[in-house]
Amino acid sequence: MTDGALKTLFLPFENEILPVPAGQRWLFLGAEANRDIALAWRDILTCLQPFRPDFIDLEKAGFNTIPRLEGLQTFDGALILIGKHRGRNEAWLAQAFTHVRPGGTIVVAGDKKLGIDSCRRTVETFAPVMDRLSKHHAVAFWLTRPEKLAVDSVEALKPLPVRVEDRYTTAPGMFSHMAIDKGSALLAKHFEGRISGHVADFGAGWGYLASELLGHTEKMKSLALYEADFEALEAARQNVVGPADIPVSFHWHDVNREAIADIYDTIVMNPPFHAARSADPTMGQGFIAAAAKRLKPGGRLLLVANRQMPYEAGLNALFRTVTPLEDNAGYKIIEAKK
Structure with missing residues (x-):
């Protein structure tokens, strides 16, 4: 959450520098839920948020929320809460x-x-900024959308798709969008002879591990991808193409907060461990606990993590056996069986 920036975003309205746009339709890009947002905004805003945890929070707070803006909708104004990914901000x-x-x-x-x-x-470069203010270690500024804009200039703001190893399509804002993550690549080397039955990838991103899994289909019955970033999951739909006899399903899902219905024989993961700019091992610990609940007895979990992540205690408490497979280049590969 970027609480300081979110509070600052609404200050021009709270300080009556700008009028609250009653009766209008506004777009809120990068929206986050916060109890301090005035109730009057709930009837005004269409919130764009592709990250599932924030999407859920916005819906629970009563906001009209979408993961992607489709069509040629027109709005009276817009709020933009920028994040850490420049390419997605420019989009x-x-x-x-x-x-x-x-x-x-x-x-x-x-x-x-x-x-x-x-x-x-x-x-x-598009329009003059009318004014700005600074508070909560954040800055807000505002402008009037010009009557005319150079279409080519606006299009130039949109990030081009990235091609990774001339095989995968990604985009800014996705995890490791410029190259295959080194930890994931290490994990994939251990798939041989360990993948069977109904298989799931928790935190699938744009689909690298899932694609590697489809190189080991001898005993595979199905493959399910679970990912919280809507745009990354849409990229995975392009990148992950399996044989006709292996059903592949895609789930826009918050593994740590939403229940998973199906039971799996094999789960792989490179769990997230960052909340904003800080490391948060509870995120990966939650992924491990979710895997333990959805693996059948005798099922296998294969995971990669940064060496310093404290996952072993949870693994030992939830699984029958826990086996380190590799410790290399700052990463550890672990196999755990129910």
Whole structure:
């Protein structure tokens, strides 16, 4: 969560510098839920949020929330809460300029350490910034959407798809979007002879591990991908293509908060361990606990983690056997059996 930037985003309205746009339709890009957002905004905002945990929080708070903006919708204004991924921030700027009507207001906010000043300089190539304010270690600025925009310039803001090893399509904002993650590559080397039955990839990202799993289908019956980033999962739909006799399913899912119905023989994972800029081992521990619940007796978990992640105690408590397979280049590969 970026609470400081979120609070700062609404300050121009709370301080009556800008009017609360009653009766209008506004787009909120990169939206996050927060109890401090005034109730009046719930009828105004369409919240764009591809990250499943924040999407769930927004829906629970009563906001109209979507994972992707489709079609040619027009809005009276936009709020943008920038994050740590420059490419995704620029994609949101492009959407705001495209979907906000001429003369509409666009308000942008972000943490000072996440490139808000760079974002402002980018915006000023399209339109002058009307004003700015700083508080909560964040900055907010706002502008009027110009009557005319150079279409080519707006299109140039949109990040081009990235091709990884001329095989996978990714985009900025996804985990390891420029190259195959080294830990995942190490894990994939241990798939031989260990993949069987109904298989799941928890935290599948854009599909690298799932694609590698489909190279070991001799005993595989099905493959399921679970991923919290909607855009990464959409990329995985392109990247993960299995043989006709192996059903592959894709689930936009928060493994740590949403129940998983199916039981699996094999689960693989490279669990997330960052919340904002801080390491949070409870995220990976939650993935391990979820795997323990959804593996059948005798089922196998294969995981990779940074060496310092404290996962062994949880693994030993939840699994019958825990076997280190490799410790190399700062990563550890572990096999655990129910």
